[in-house]
Amino acid sequence: MSALATAGATVGGGRRRLAGSRVVTGLCVAIVAVALLAAVLGPLLAPHDPNAADLNNAFVGPYGDHPLGFDGQGRDLLSRLLDGARSSMLGPAIVVAVAMAAGTLLAVVSAWLGGWVDSAIGAVLDVLFAFPAVLLAILAAAVFGAGLTAAALALAVAYTPYIARVLRSAALRERAREYVAALEVQGLPAVAICVRHLLPNMVGLVAAQATLLFGYAMVDLAAVSFIGLGVQPPQADWGVMVASGRAGVLQGYPAEALSAGLCIVLVVVAVNLLGERIAQRDGGGAR
Amino acid sequence: MVGFALKRAALLIATLLVSSFVVFSALFIAPGNPLAQLSGGRTLPPEAVAALEQRYHLDDPFLVRYWHWLTSALHGDFGDSIAARESVSAVIGQRIGTTAALVALAALIIVVAGIGLGLLAGLRPGLADGGVLVLTSVLAAVPSFLAAIVLISLFSVNLGWLPALGNGSGFADGVKHLVLPAFALALASLAIVARVTRVAVREELGREHVQTATSRGIPRAQVIRRHVLRNAAIPITTITGITIASLIATSAVVETAFSLNGLGSALVQAAATKDFAVVQGIALVLVVAFVLVNVLVDLLYALLDPRIALGSRAT
Numbered sequence: 001m002s003a004l005a006t007a008g009a010t011v012g013g014g015r016r017r018l019a020g021s022r023v024v025t026g027l028c029v030a031i032v033a034v035a036l037l038a039a040v041l042g043p044l045l046a047p048h049d050p051n052a053a054d055l056n057n058a059f060v061g062p063y064g065d066h067p068l069g070f071d072g073q074g075r076d077l078l079s080r081l082l083d084g085a086r087s088s089m090l091g092p093a094i095v096v097a098v099a100m101a102a103g104t105l106l107a108v109v110s111a112w113l114g115g116w117v118d119s120a121i122g123a124v125l126d127v128l129f130a131f132p133a134v135l136l137a138i139l140a141a142a143v144f145g146a147g148l149t150a151a152a153l154a155l156a157v158a159y160t161p162y163i164a165r166v167l168r169s170a171a172l173r174e175r176a177r178e179y180v181a182a183l184e185v186q187g188l189p190a191v192a193i194c195v196r197h198l199l200p201n202m203v204g205l206v207a208a209q210a211t212l213l214f215g216y217a218m219v220d221l222a223a224v225s226f227i228g229l230g231v232q233p234p235q236a237d238w239g240v241m242v243a244s245g246r247a248g249v250l251q252g253y254p255a256e257a258l259s260a261g262l263c264i265v266l267v268v269v270a271v272n273l274l275g276e277r278i279a280q281r282d283g284g285g286a287r
Numbered sequence: 288m289v290g291f292a293l294k295r296a297a298l299l300i301a302t303l304l305v306s307s308f309v310v311f312s313a314l315f316i317a318p319g320n321p322l323a324q325l326s327g328g329r330t331l332p333p334e335a336v337a338a339l340e341q342r343y344h345l346d347d348p349f350l351v352r353y354w355h356w357l358t359s360a361l362h363g364d365f366g367d368s369i370a371a372r373e374s375v376s377a378v379i380g381q382r383i384g385t386t387a388a389l390v391a392l393a394a395l396i397i398v399v400a401g402i403g404l405g406l407l408a409g410l411r412p413g414l415a416d417g418g419v420l421v422l423t424s425v426l427a428a429v430p431s432f433l434a435a436i437v438l439i440s441l442f443s444v445n446l447g448w449l450p451a452l453g454n455g456s457g458f459a460d461g462v463k464h465l466v467l468p469a470f471a472l473a474l475a476s477l478a479i480v481a482r483v484t485r486v487a488v489r490e491e492l493g494r495e496h497v498q499t500a501t502s503r504g505i506p507r508a509q510v511i512r513r514h515v516l517r518n519a520a521i522p523i524t525t526i527t528g529i530t531i532a533s534l535i536a537t538s539a540v541v542e543t544a545f546s547l548n549g550l551g552s553a554l555v556q557a558a559a560t561k562d563f564a565v566v567q568g569i570a571l572v573l574v575v576a577f578v579l580v581n582v583l584v585d586l587l588y589a590l591l592d593p594r595i596a597l598g599s600r601a602t
Contacts, residue, residue, distance in 0.1 A: 126298075126302065127302055127305045127306060127309070130302050130303075130305075130306045130574055130577065130578050131306065131309070131574060132533060132535065132536030132537075132573075132577055133536070134536045134537060134539060134540065135536040135539070135570060135573055135574065135577075138539065138554055138555060138558045138566075138570070139310070139313050139558070139566065139570055141558045141559070142313070142557070142558035142561060142563065142566040143313050143314070143316055146558075146559060219430045222430060222432070223430060223431065223432050223537075223540045226432040226540060226543070226544070227432075227539065227540055227543045227555045228543075228555070228559055229555065229558055229559060239432075242432060242433060242436060243432075245436070246436060246439075246544070249436055249439055249440045249444060250439065250443075250444060250451060250452075251444075252444050252445075254436070254440045254444075257433075257436045257440075258436070258437070258440070261429075261430075261433035261436060261437075264430065264433065265428050265429060265430075265433065268428060268430075269428045272428075
């Protein structure tokens with residue numbers, strides 16, 4: 001009942017044409033590939049030490065082998081963007097892994113068993129819907145201390161109901177199909193049917209949901225880092241950089257905040273369009 | 288309709304009870320002694336420790352403690368802020384106005400600009416439609432905190448039209464200080480509302496009853512008002528309500544970006560300093576507001592579309 005489900009369903013309609021174009025898909029794959037490469041190899045690719053500060057260089061513009069210039073503490077901006085890719089991509093990956101695992105499990109168990117199990121799981125999920133994701137992440141930071149792990153796990157908990165709800169209806173559809181009944185008559189155990197037959201038939205939808213979730217998680221995690229409850233400075237992270245760049249913005253040097261923000265927007269848009277594309281190939285199953 | 292409202296109210300009370308329980312018990316999930324949590328790791332004088340033990344009934348069973356906390360909270364007593372040395376209800380009282388005004392202003396922007404742009408795009412295919420599509424695609428992709436930074440950079444630092452930070456003093460100045468934050472909060476949701484409005488209007492325009500009305504010679508303005516907008520209002524109201532509800536949590540991010548003295552920024556500070564009574568109090572207020580707005584949306588939805596209430600009575 002919030003942005004995740006609705007935005008996914010509505011913006012999707014308008015983007016369908018755009019997402020269908022091969023050029024756009026190629027571009028999106030390229031953006032995500034670069035971000036992943038930076039996340040894995042970031043520190044190796046960075047031309048300078050991302051944490052080496054030199055106040056003489058504060059807010060100095062691009063020159064020589066500093067193609068993006070420096071931030072307010074005189075640290076090389078490009079190096080920090082590359083280094084920041086790691087936590088910026090890792091956080092959403094944790095959210096996606098946990099929320100998809102929990103959501104898929106709950107969905108399949110609900111759909112398969114039905115009855116009171118389904119109602120009980122549904123009731124628990126309904127309560128979780130009452131917690132906006134960012135609010136849950138703030139609560140988690142208060143309890144466990146500020147940090148990427150607590151924030152990512154809290155967001156995973158907040159997003160699980162959305163995933164579980166979408167996948168449950170898909171699992172119910174599969175459950176009602178004849179091949180499932182046939183396998184049951186053959187005496188195959190329920191777990192085996194679910195793992196070997198039912199889940200593989202839902203893989204397109206799961207992939208589409210995971211990809212779209214990555215985008216939402218990235219925005220929310222960056223927001224949590226921005227308000228100081230996620231990744232902690234001086235570690236480079238795109239959300240942290242937008243926050244630390246705020247001082248520069250006020251002094252008329254928006255390069256740090258805007259470049260980090262642009263990284264977030266590019267990856268989020270690319271991931272969303274790819275998610276739409278996967279959903280389309282799956283026959284629009286994501287809706 | 289009454290049955291539907293009653294059913295929704297029962298569900299509401301259950302949700303509020305459970306979510307208040309979650310907010311309360313979060314304190315006790317934390318590793319270590321709840322006293323250490325409540326004091327935020329500060330060393331307190333023995334009388335303060337005794338006061339905390341008594342206030343939180345730390346010697347009582349867990350459910351009894353929850354009951355004490357909940358009943359005091361219902362009386363407007365959320366305990367005391369350790370950092371601010373005042374009651375949590377005083378902290379909430381000072382700040383709730385800012386947050387309410389911010390969310391209300393953002394909601395106004397979403398309703399006027401979001402639905403307006405959506406109607407424009409839906410009713411006028413071609414250039415207007417294309418422009419709205421491009422604009423909303425860009426806006427939907429910009430997170431609120433980045434929108435805040437861009438707006439500050441553009442309208443405060445470069446153009447100098449509006450103040451960047453703080454609450455301002457007095458009514459007019461206060462509103463002036465809320466303009467940029469409200470836009471930062473509203474922009475992404477505005478794009479989603481515009482998109483949904485556009486699609487809803489398009490769908491209704493293509494319906495047979497609309498074509499029939501047009502072929503009967505009913506003036507276009509009347510067809511649009513009576514047949515298109517009346518039906519399109521259902522999805523538009525739903526998406527507007529849902530996005531406005533989601534603003535309540537996002538306001539914490541925007542208030543922090545603009546150094547506004549609202550509930551959200553107080554929550555963020557309290558979470559960072561482990562001022563737990565404040566975290567619980569504000570989290571509870573925000574969750575209640577979020578749930579209430581969602582319930583209002585559901586009721587409005589049932590009013591606009593009688594099939595919903597009928598369906599719930601049938602089950």
